[in-house]
Structure formats: structure tokens, C-alpha cells
Amino acid sequence: MLDLYYWPTPNGHKITIFLEEAGLAYRIIPVNIGRGEQFAPDFLAIAPNNRMPALVDPDVDGEPIHLFESGAILQYLAEKTGRFLPADVRPRFTVLQWLYWQMAGLGPMAGQNHHFARYAPEKIPYAIERYVRETGRLYGVLDRRLAESRFVGGLEYSIA
Incomplete structure (x- = not known):
């Protein structure tokens, strides 16, 4: 059983979407970020960047595998199960490109957008405008992709 x-x-x-779609057995171990539990030494031993989520897979030869970063976890689970990541090189890297695009672009920019627009103690117009504009640009990239492809990652449902 996987520990999430x-x-x-x-x-x-x-990650929970992947685990449910793949029908994998997992146990949720809550890490309450509102109480700062992501800074506990036991959690940092698995996820040194102190961010959600992290995964431990004891079902391997030798020591359990500890993973952090959602993109790496998705890729690991896809490779472990043989699901949601094509084996052929072209479609595989189409999926990985879009996964990495979300991880490095849309996710962080949307996070900054929401932080500065909703949660920052001081409203900084330049920051709000910058992240709103960049998030809008990235949603445009996504819209154009979905206009040409049923799924972000190509022809099949995937980790993208």
C-alpha cells in the first residue's frame, strides 16, 4: 500500500485522482499545512521542499521509494502501473511536455496570481497585473491546445 x-x-x-483512476491501494497521511506540519523533520525527510504532496512506495526491492513533487510522483506512478503515459516515444514526450508545462508554468503562475490578488497582506498592483496577465496567457495556450486535441497530452487520457 502506498502512503500519500x-x-x-x-x-x-x-495524485489522488491518479490513484483513484488506477485503482491503487493507498493510505492518506494528513499533513496540515495550516498548522505548519510540513516543516516537521519526519515529513522533511521525505519532502525536503516542504510542499504537498509526498509519496512513499514500500512495494519495491530494498528500501521504500520516497517521492516529492507532484509531477515526479505522477510520472513514477504512470511508469509503475503502465497507465496514463504512452510507451511510444512521440506520444510519451507529448504527454511529458504538457505535464512539465503545467508544473513549471501554469501551476506556479496561477499560484502567484491567487496569492497576490487574494492573500497578500499588501496589494501590489504590478504583481497582480503581471501574474493575472501571465495566467491569462497560459490559459490561452491551454485553450488552443484543447481546440486541437481532445486531451491536453494528446489522443488519450494521461498524466498531463
């Missing part, structure tokens, strides 16, 4: 260190964040939801 989890709090209901967008990145945490990505």
Missing part, C-alpha cells in the same frame, strides 16, 4: 502525505491542495488532488 497529503493536504487538499491542487497538487495533492492530482
Whole structure:
């Protein structure tokens, strides 16, 4: 059984969606980020960036595998199960490109957008405008992709 260190964040939801879609057995270990539990030494030993989610897979030869970063966890689970990541090189890297695009672009920019627009103690117009504009640009990229492809990652449902 997989151990998922989890709090209901967008990145945490990505992993629970995969686990449910793949029918994998897992146990949620809550890490309450509102109480700062992501800074506990035991959690940092698995996820040194102190972010959600993290995963421990004891079902391997030797020591359990500890994973952090949702994109890496998705890729690991896809490779472990042989699901939601094509084996052929072209479609595989189409999926991985879009996964990495979300991880490095849309996710962080949307996070900054929401932080500065909703949660920052001081409203900084330049920051709000910058992240709103960049998030809008990235949603345009996504809209154009979905106009040409049923799924973000190509022809099949995938980790993208």
C-alpha cells in the first residue's frame, strides 16, 4: 500500500485522482499545512521542499521509494502501473511536455496570481497585473491546445 502525505491542495488532488483512476491501494497521511506540519523533520525527510504532496512506495526491492513533487510522483506512478503515459516515444514526450508545462508554468503562475490578488497582506498592483496577465496567457495556450486535441497530452487520457 502506498502512503500519500497529503493536504487538499491542487497538487495533492492530482495524485489522488491518479490513484483513484488506477485503482491503487493507498493510505492518506494528513499533513496540515495550516498548522505548519510540513516543516516537521519526519515529513522533511521525505519532502525536503516542504510542499504537498509526498509519496512513499514500500512495494519495491530494498528500501521504500520516497517521492516529492507532484509531477515526479505522477510520472513514477504512470511508469509503475503502465497507465496514463504512452510507451511510444512521440506520444510519451507529448504527454511529458504538457505535464512539465503545467508544473513549471501554469501551476506556479496561477499560484502567484491567487496569492497576490487574494492573500497578500499588501496589494501590489504590478504583481497582480503581471501574474493575472501571465495566467491569462497560459490559459490561452491551454485553450488552443484543447481546440486541437481532445486531451491536453494528446489522443488519450494521461498524466498531463
